[in-house]
Amino acid sequence: MSNGFLLIDKPEGISSFDVIRKLRKITGIRKMGHTGTLDPFATGLLIVCLGKYTRLAQFIEAHSKVYQVSASFGSKTDTGDPTGQVTETTELPVALPNISDLINSTLSLQSLAIPAYSAVKINGKRAYQYAREGKEPDIPDREVTIHEFSVDSLSQTGIDYICRVSKGTYIRSLSQWIAAYCGTLGVTTSLRRIAIGGASIDLASSIEQLDQDNWTTAVKPAKEVLQGFSNHQISLDELTDIYHGRSIAVPGDDEYPVMIYNDDSLIAVAERRDGRLYTRINLSHE
Known part of the structure; x- marks a missing residue:
């Protein structure tokens, strides 16, 4: 297999x-x-x-991806996680924000900073390579969507939360943003991905x-x-068409991707346009 x-x-x-x-x-x-x-x-x-x-x-x-996260308050590391060197410390927050306000503000986020220690390319070079050289290139923020956010616990020393976020969201940056919202610095100390789609x-x-x-x-x-994607179960005649790269008539809204199955076997990924499915990835030959 x-x-x-x-x-x-x-x-x-x-x-x-x-x-x-x-x-x-x-x-x-x-x-x-x-x-x-x-x-x-x-x-x-x-x-x-x-x-x-x-x-x-x-x-x-x-x-989207779902994470369970713990972050500690009062310090910052160069990597944003426990593997890095502490670069700054500050007082723990005296007063904590209302949790409902924190949740609503987090769900309203539209962008977050990209960590210096990341694989994002800046002018053809990885950001972490600049960081290791002690350089600080201008790294633009990244657009994000926080689809869901809940707080398991919040104290003066840190926060435990669960979030469902869009592709490319750096949780280390989200924890730092949350810490700043609480009036302090923060480090992601524990990160566990519990779902993808x-x-x-x-x-x-x-x-x-x-x-x-x-x-x-x-x-x-x-x-x-591949749950959550549109799909189409094909007939024997349609299977022949797909094999030879011909489009098939399947009414519906224009969309991509549409997963095409023969019983339980995925044989193609198609785009629906004007009521027809056009193969974009043909797996039936492999």
Whole structure:
């Protein structure tokens, strides 16, 4: 089974690519990739695409993501997380904001700073490379959407919260913004991704659970991972058309992507335009 998805619960202390290296040894599959980096200090859901399904990574990456977060107040590190060096300290907040006001203000956010220690490219160079050289390039804020935000606990020493955010939102920056709203500095001390789109951490396996004999039992089909996207179940005649790259008539609003299934097998990703589906990614040949 060389095509599908593996949902991994990444442990703390290893990089996302370390997970890929381990899975290649376990599965013997070279063609694989993950759909959204988790920093080494972070844990949680990492969706790994296998074989031809690596072509679907862009759609999973576009999904919103849900995180459980803890942040401490009173200090700041150069990385925004516990792996960095403390660069500044300040007093803990004397008075805390009303939680409802904090929630509403957070949900109203439209942009956040990009951390200096990030992989974003500035003039062809990674931001973290500038940071390691002690340089501070002008990094524009990134547009974000905070879809959901709830506070588990808030005290003078820190906050625990859960958020569902748009692609590309840096939680380290969100924690720093929250700390500033509370009148202090902040560091993200714990970060756990618990969902990507409709895929939950509850479906994930740990690396330690997988070996050369059992890993195939953990492979998830497209329908289980690509929830939330429009889809079309094709007939035998339509299957022939799709195979040869011809469009098929399927009434509906213009949209992209539309997942095309033959029973439970994903065979193409299409764009619906003027009541017809036009194949954009054809998996039926692979």
